[in-house]
Amino acid sequence: MRPCALITGVGRKNSIGYATALQLAAEGWDLTVNYLHSYDDRLGLPRGIDDLEELKRSCQ
Numbered sequence: 001m002r003p004c005a006l007i008t009g010v011g012r013k014n015s016i017g018y019a020t021a022l023q024l025a026a027e028g029w030d031l032t033v034n035y036l037h038s039y040d041d042r043l044g045l046p047r048g049i050d051d052l053e054e055l056k057r058s059c060q
Helices: 016-026 037-043 051-059
Strands: 004-008 030-034
Touching: 004 016, 016 030, 016 051
Parallel strands: 004 030
Antiparallel strands: none
């Protein structure tokens, strides 16, 4: 059985959650990810429009 993780805060390429997801995927973990764009918008945190798609491709 493969290890699995729930990772929050993956909506921005420059986030700790994003980097964690990439590392765990590289190590063979199954991932469930979450993000809240309204939080990022409220704080003015920048994100690319393709960040999530790029994460998906990188983790497969």
